Amino acid sequence: MSPETRRVEMTLETKIESMDLGEEVARRVAATAGFDEDERHKICMAVRECLINALQHGNRYDPRKPIGVTFTLLPDRLMVQVRDQGPGFDLAGIPDPLSDEHLLKSSGRGLFLVRCFMDELMVESGRNGGAVVTMIKRYSSNHRGAGESEAEKEKQR
Amino acid sequence: MSVKINKREVGGVTVVDLSGRLTLGDASAQLRETLRELLNQGQKKIVLNLGQVGYIDSSGLGELVSGFTTVKNQGGQLKLANLTQKVNDLLTITKLYTVFEVHNDETAAVQSFS
Ligand SMILES: Nc1ncnc2c1ncn2[C@@H]1O[C@H](COP(=O)(O)OP(=O)(O)O)[C@@H](O)[C@H]1O
Ligand SMILES: [Mg+2]
Numbered sequence: 561m562s563p564e565t566r567r568v569e570m571t572l573e574t575k576i577e578s579m580d581l582g583e584e585v586a587r588r589v590a591a592t593a594g595f596d597e598d599e600r601h602k603i604c605m606a607v608r609e610c611l612i613n614a615l616q617h618g619n620r621y622d623p624r625k626p627i628g629v630t631f632t633l634l635p636d637r638l639m640v641q642v643r644d645q646g647p648g649f650d651l652a653g654i655p656d657p658l659s660d661e662h663l664l665k666s667s668g669r670g671l672f673l674v675r676c677f678m679d680e681l682m683v684e685s686g687r688n689g690g691a692v693v694t695m696i697k698r699y700s701s702n703h704r705g706a707g708e709s710e711a712e713k714e715k716q717r
Numbered sequence: 718m719s720v721k722i723n724k725r726e727v728g729g730v731t732v733v734d735l736s737g738r739l740t741l742g743d744a745s746a747q748l749r750e751t752l753r754e755l756l757n758q759g760q761k762k763i764v765l766n767l768g769q770v771g772y773i774d775s776s777g778l779g780e781l782v783s784g785f786t787t788v789k790n791q792g793g794q795l796k797l798a799n800l801t802q803k804v805n806d807l808l809t810i811t812k813l814y815t816v817f818e819v820h821n822d823e824t825a826a827v828q829s830f831s
Contacts, residue, residue: 667775673775
C-alpha cells in the first residue's frame with residue numbers, strides 16, 4: 561500500500577441501528593477526506609443505501625452474519641466497500657425505478673440513488689460468496705486535498 | 718435521531734408536521750401508522766409538512782409513495798408542502814416530483830383542497 565493511502569475498516573452487526581452508525585462513520589471519513597457538505601451528504605446517503613441492502617437483501621436480518629465496511633482514501637478518490645454474506649447479485653438485473661412501470665413502487669430506488677450520488681458503483685462476489693459493493697467518489701477540483709500526501713503537494717509546488 | 722410527527726387540523730385539512738429524518742425503521746413505521754389512523758378516522762385531506770425534514774432514504778421515499786397510493790385508493794389526497802432543498806432534489810432525481818402534488822408552503826397546500 562502506498563504511503564498516501566489511508567484506510568478505515570469496520571464490522572457492523574446486522575441490525576437497523578448499524579445503519580446510523582455506519583453512516584456516521586461515513587460522515588467523518590468524508591469530512592476527513594475534505595468533501596464539502598453537499599458531497600458529504602451524498603456519500604452518507606450512498607453508504608446508507610448499501611448498508612440497508614446488505615442488511616435486507618444480503619444478510620436478510622440474520623444477526624449471526626456481519627457486514628464489513630472499508631473506507632479507503634486514495635490520492636484522487638474515496639473508495640467505500642460494503643460486504644455481506646448473502647447470495648450476491650448482478651447490477652444488470654436491476655430495473656429502472658424511473659420507468660412508468662416502477663415509478664409508483666415503494667422500493668427499488670436505493671442503488672439508483674447510489675449511482676446518482678457516487679461516481680462509480682461496482683458489484684462483485686466475495687471470495688466466500690456474498691456481495692462486495694464498491695463505490696467511488698472522486699475529489700472535485702475545489703477539494704481541500706486531505707487525500708494527498710505532503711510529498712504529493714510538494715511535487716505540485 | 719429519528720422523526721417526530723405532529724398532527725393538526727387546519728380548515729378541514731389535516732396537516733402532519735414531520736421533523737427529523739425519514740428513514741428505514743421506526744420513522745417509516747411511524748408515518749405509516751399516522752396515515753393509517755387518519756384514514757380510519759375518515760380524514761382524507763392530508764398535507765405532509767416536510768419543512769423540518771432534511772433527510773429521507775429510499776425506505777422513507779417508499780413510505781411516502783405507498784402513503785400517497787393508500788390515501789388515493791381510499792378516495793383521499795396526500796399532498797406535500799414546504800420541502801427542504803435536499804428533499805426537493807431527491808424527489809426531482811427520482812421523478813417523484815411528478816407523482817406528488819407539491820406546494821411551497823402549508824397555506825397554499827391547505828387552500829388547494831377547496
Ligand atoms: N447486498 C445485496 N445482496 C443481494 N441482492 C441485493 C443487494 N443489494 C441489492 N440487491 C438487489 O438489488 C435490488 C435493488 O436494490 P435497491 O435499488 O436498493 O432497491 P430495494 O432495496 O428497495 O429493493 C434489490 O431488490 C435486490 O434484489
Ligand atoms: Mg435498497
